[in-house]
Amino acid sequence: MMQAHPVPARRFAATGSLVMLWALPVILVLAYVLPFAGVTLWSVTRPELGFENYVRIFTGADFQAIFFRTFWVCLVSTAITIPIAYLLAYYWVMGSGRRSRLIEICIFIPFWISVLVRAFGWVVILRNNGLASDVANALGFSGLSTGRNVWSVITGMVHFMVPFAILPMASVMRKIDRRVLLAALGLGCRPIGVFWRIYLPMSMPGVFSALAMTFIFSLGFFVTPMILGGGRVVLTAETVFVQMFQTANWGLGAALGVVLLAVVFAILWLSQRVMRIEQLMSR
Amino acid sequence: MFGKSRLGGFLAGAAGFFLLLPLVAVIPFSFTPKRFLSMPDGEYSLRHYLAIFDPDTWLASIGTSTLIALLSSVIATALAAAFGIGIWLRRPASGRFLIGLVLLPIIVPPVTSAVALYFLLAQIGLLDTIPGLVLSHVVMIVPFAVIAILGALSRLDRNLELAARNLGASQLQSIFRVILPNIRFGLFAAWFVSLVMSWEESSVTLFVSGVNIITLPKRIWDNLRLDLDPTVAAISVIMIVATTLVILFRKSEA
Amino acid sequence: MNNDLKTECLELLKDGHLAGRIDRRTFLTGLVLLGVAPHLGPRTARAADGQLVVTNWGGDAVGAFEAALTGSYAEQQGIAVKIDGSGPTKGAMKAQFEGGAVSWDVCDADPGATKSLGEAGMIEPIDYKVVDREKVQAGFAYEYSVANYFLSYVIAYDAKQFGDNPPKSWADFWNVEKYPGKRSLYKWMSGCMEAALLADGVPMDQLYPLDEERAIRKLNEIKPHIVSFWDSGAESQQLMRDGEASMALMWHTRANLVEKDTGGAVSWTYAQGVLAPSGWAVIKGNPAGSARAMDFIRYCQDPARQVDLLRTLGCGPTNPLAHDLVPADLKRLDCSSAENMSQQVLMDMDWYSARGDQALEKYLAMTAS
Numbered sequence: 068m069m070q071a072h073p074v075p076a077r078r079f080a081a082t083g084s085l086v087m088l089w090a091l092p093v094i095l096v097l098a099y100v101l102p103f104a105g106v107t108l109w110s111v112t113r114p115e116l117g118f119e120n121y122v123r124i125f126t127g128a129d130f131q132a133i134f135f136r137t138f139w140v141c142l143v144s145t146a147i148t149i150p151i152a153y154l155l156a157y158y159w160v161m162g163s164g165r166r167s168r169l170i171e172i173c174i175f176i177p178f179w180i181s182v183l184v185r186a187f188g189w190v191v192i193l194r195n196n197g198l199a200s201d202v203a204n205a206l207g208f209s210g211l212s213t214g215r216n217v218w219s220v221i222t223g224m225v226h227f228m229v230p231f232a233i234l235p236m237a238s239v240m241r242k243i244d245r246r247v248l249l250a251a252l253g254l255g256c257r258p259i260g261v262f263w264r265i266y267l268p269m270s271m272p273g274v275f276s277a278l279a280m281t282f283i284f285s286l287g288f289f290v291t292p293m294i295l296g297g298g299r300v301v302l303t304a305e306t307v308f309v310q311m312f313q314t315a316n317w318g319l320g321a322a323l324g325v326v327l328l329a330v331v332f333a334i335l336w337l338s339q340r341v342m343r344i345e346q347l348m349s350r
Numbered sequence: 351m352f353g354k355s356r357l358g359g360f361l362a363g364a365a366g367f368f369l370l371l372p373l374v375a376v377i378p379f380s381f382t383p384k385r386f387l388s389m390p391d392g393e394y395s396l397r398h399y400l401a402i403f404d405p406d407t408w409l410a411s412i413g414t415s416t417l418i419a420l421l422s423s424v425i426a427t428a429l430a431a432a433f434g435i436g437i438w439l440r441r442p443a444s445g446r447f448l449i450g451l452v453l454l455p456i457i458v459p460p461v462t463s464a465v466a467l468y469f470l471l472a473q474i475g476l477l478d479t480i481p482g483l484v485l486s487h488v489v490m491i492v493p494f495a496v497i498a499i500l501g502a503l504s505r506l507d508r509n510l511e512l513a514a515r516n517l518g519a520s521q522l523q524s525i526f527r528v529i530l531p532n533i534r535f536g537l538f539a540a541w542f543v544s545l546v547m548s549w550e551e552s553s554v555t556l557f558v559s560g561v562n563i564i565t566l567p568k569r570i571w572d573n574l575r576l577d578l579d580p581t582v583a584a585i586s587v588i589m590i591v592a593t594t595l596v597i598l599f600r601k602s603e604a
Numbered sequence: 605m606n607n608d609l610k611t612e613c614l615e616l617l618k619d620g621h622l623a624g625r626i627d628r629r630t631f632l633t634g635l636v637l638l639g640v641a642p643h644l645g646p647r648t649a650r651a652a653d654g655q656l657v658v659t660n661w662g663g664d665a666v667g668a669f670e671a672a673l674t675g676s677y678a679e680q681q682g683i684a685v686k687i688d689g690s691g692p693t694k695g696a697m698k699a700q701f702e703g704g705a706v707s708w709d710v711c712d713a714d715p716g717a718t719k720s721l722g723e724a725g726m727i728e729p730i731d732y733k734v735v736d737r738e739k740v741q742a743g744f745a746y747e748y749s750v751a752n753y754f755l756s757y758v759i760a761y762d763a764k765q766f767g768d769n770p771p772k773s774w775a776d777f778w779n780v781e782k783y784p785g786k787r788s789l790y791k792w793m794s795g796c797m798e799a800a801l802l803a804d805g806v807p808m809d810q811l812y813p814l815d816e817e818r819a820i821r822k823l824n825e826i827k828p829h830i831v832s833f834w835d836s837g838a839e840s841q842q843l844m845r846d847g848e849a850s851m852a853l854m855w856h857t858r859a860n861l862v863e864k865d866t867g868g869a870v871s872w873t874y875a876q877g878v879l880a881p882s883g884w885a886v887i888k889g890n891p892a893g894s895a896r897a898m899d900f901i902r903y904c905q906d907p908a909r910q911v912d913l914l915r916t917l918g919c920g921p922t923n924p925l926a927h928d929l930v931p932a933d934l935k936r937l938d939c940s941s942a943e944n945m946s947q948q949v950l951m952d953m954d955w956y957s958a959r960g961d962q963a964l965e966k967y968l969a970m971t972a973s
Contacts, residue, residue, distance in 0.1 A: 084436050084521065087435055088436025088439075088440055090432050090433065091429040091492065095455075095489065099467070099489050105469065106465055129966070129969035132973055133969075151365045154362050155369075158359070170362065170366055172594075173369045176370065176594050177369050179546055182550070185372055188376050191376050191387075192375045226368070226372065229369060230369070287459030287461060287462075289460060289553060290552060290571070297832035298832055299833060300972065307459075311695050312694075313695060314695070314961040315721075324461070331457060468699070472699050475705050478690075575839070576838050
């Protein structure tokens with residue numbers, strides 16, 4: 068705590084900073100947390116009091132399938148995103164000036180562009196008779212379906228997530244002391260060994276936060292599956308939308324939202340634990 | 351330097367190409383002379399760029415999005431700055447909890463946030479209004495502003511403020527004369543990030559607006575679903591070019 | 605700005621609001637004063653005196669409604685009529701009613717959805733003292749809605765490929781050997797279960813109640829050949845126009861547009877089409893009052909106006925008297941004429957009201973598995 072001020076605290080010092088501190092939390096509680104709690108409450112009050120909605124979600128084969136698919140799609144897109152992002156982060160941080168700048172441009176142009184425009188770009192490429200199928204035909208894979216399936220959704224999601232995943236990794240990589248690497252090289256370690264035994268472990272905290280972030284973000288994807296999935300890739304977020312606005316089962320929709328949120332918090336908790344263990348190990 | 355294999359370099363190049371590919375791919379589609387989405391075959395036309403200047407549709411949406419983005423980014427930055435400075439000055443025991451609270455909208459899946467905001471706005475009669483959208487955008491973008499400002503404050507030397515106070519500055523004076531000027535880059539970053547986030551906000555906007563107020567992302571979404579005409583390619587190209595110019599310009603500044 | 609005062613006010617408002625002592629208006633005024641809701645007041649399409657808000661599904665339908673129905677009504681009655689194209693989904697209508705902030709007067713809604721909402725007490729029953737039951741095709745004057753136009757779920761096909769021997773049934777649609785190529789169905793189920801059962805040999809007059817399990821089994825057969833379950837009319841048009849699908853279940857209005865766009869390279873048929881009504885419905889507590897809403901519904905029953913809607917949007921009239929007024933070039937589009945109707949099945953909205961939601965969940969599970 069800051070030491071007590073010698074001058075008798077003026078009125079602003081006491082209340083002013085308190086007000087500054089609390090303005091945003093109070094607004095968020097009013098405009099976000101309370102309505103959120105209200106909707107959450109529906110999961111046990113609509114259509115009638117009880118846990119009926121949760122029972123349906125956890126025992127219904129249809130909902131299990133949706134959760135399983137969501138989980139699978141998120142897992143695969145995270146698994147593809149992380150290595151791509153690591154590679155780019157590595158060359159961004161460690162690369163020579165010109166290459167580093169080029170990669171930076173490749174990262175930040177898509178980063179600042181709307182998810183809608185980016186999904187639209189993939190529509191143009193992936194639709195049948197589009198760019199990708201022309202390339203596939205030219206390579207001799209005729210009749211290959213390139214668009215409107217789970218893989219086009221994953222492509223779109225990976226494309227969205229890569230720039231986000233790069234940032235935490237790059238910020239950890241920047242802090243790695245290059246003298247350690249030089250010392251290892253000086254001691255006769257082969258460059259590839261330096262990478263695997265020193266660089267990679269030191270950059271792992273960045274990988275873990277990128278991992279958690281990518282997974283959490285991909286759980287919430289709504290626009291991309293809807294535009295690229297050909298109606299076939301219905302994930303949890305869209306199911307919430309269907310239950311809320313299409314069939315008007317508000318209780319069920321709310322319960323789905325709660326389950327989704329619980330998964331998010333579980334991942335956050337897990338990633339914090341992993342990072343703590345990581346820190347202990349590195350000591 | 352170690353670990354610069356030819357293979358790695360090639361793969362990084364390929365990854366960079368992957369990131370730019372869909373943005374480059376839309377360019378030819380915007381020049382088609384046809385009224386539906388297609389590759390131009392030999393004939394090029396600017397008609398879809400001209401369609402953007404329709405004051406009743408695209409131009410109106412660009413104006414709406416600009417207005418909403420300006421309002422919500424300023425409000426979000428002000429709230430985030432007040433919050434950040436409050437945390438920095440008081441270092442309350444509940445600080446971690448409070449930061450967690452204000453970061454909630456990033457963590458919560460957007461569709462859940464959208465449902466909560468939809469029913470709030472329906473309740474208070476602000477659905478599909480500018481104030482309603484500004485409120486929703488502020489909620490959704492304020493975490494980014496908070497992160498930027500807390501980052502700037504963490505690099506601020508506490509002694510600076512103590513010195514100011516010891517020299518007799520009131521807290522208010524120290525905030526306006528010492529703290530704020532010293533985190534001005536953080537403030538700018540917070541405002542800029544909020545501005546962009548609000549400008550392209552779609553996850554909540556799609557639910558809470560649509561008739562009176564049509565932001566640009568909402569219009570793009572409607573177009574993708576209802577018409578799929580090449581105007582959306584043209585507007586995409588304009589946004590891509592603008593973004594690229596800003597990034598290149600910033601690069602050459604640095 | 606005095607931050608002290610601002611937050612004090614906010615705290616006060618919050619406490620008051622939570623305790624229920626301050627009503628919504630005061631709370632809003634407070635927010636406005638605090639700058640949360642700056643100078644721009646609410647501008648919802650809310651009907652006040654002398655205003656009527658009609659809601660439909662957006663896109664071309666906004667202009668078409670304006671030209672055929674609302675424009676002349678506004679002029680005749682001396683009031684403003686606004687069209688809100690945001691789509692009166694079941695959830696949105698329910699939210700309007702329960703939120704206590706109804707802003708729509710007349711909804712162009714799904715009769716199945718309005719029936720279940722009506723039975724829950726959210727929809728005003730149609731006042732048949734004002735609305736003329738005689739001016740509606742028999743069987744389509746429901747308790748909570750009245751049919752305003754018809755739309756048919758038809759087979760659209762690649763005429764370049766199949767022009768010599770066009771598909772004549774859903775069995776042909778399912779036959780990918782005789783009619784090679786990809787298919788497309790509607791993402792939101794309507795019409796698709798019927799198509800599957802007809803393909804499976806269920807006679808046209810014994811469709812309802814739909815055998816959901818059998819339909820899903822049959823749909824699973826065609827699923828590997830589905831390029832996309834289209835979500836919007838434009839998407840279905842694009843799939844056929846670009847040849848991504850060689851056959852699709854489409855709204856006849858959209859099929860007609862693709863046919864024009866492609867100069868006949870894509871064509872369509874009413875054979876075994878599923879004819880579905882849409883309906884006018886009024887949410888209880890609508891701002892302009894139910895009398896005004898019923899009057900507008902009555903106005904739209906005029907046969908000439910229904911033909912106008914056919915011309916602008918391609919939707920079939922519900923007033924039997926309208927068919928005689930349809931000019932020759934629109935006869936094909938007139939899906940509810942006796943001649944065209946004889947080839948189609950009528951969609952049973954009671955079934956949709958009773959089973960629609962559960963069936964939709966099964967259907968979505970099928971599309972996504």
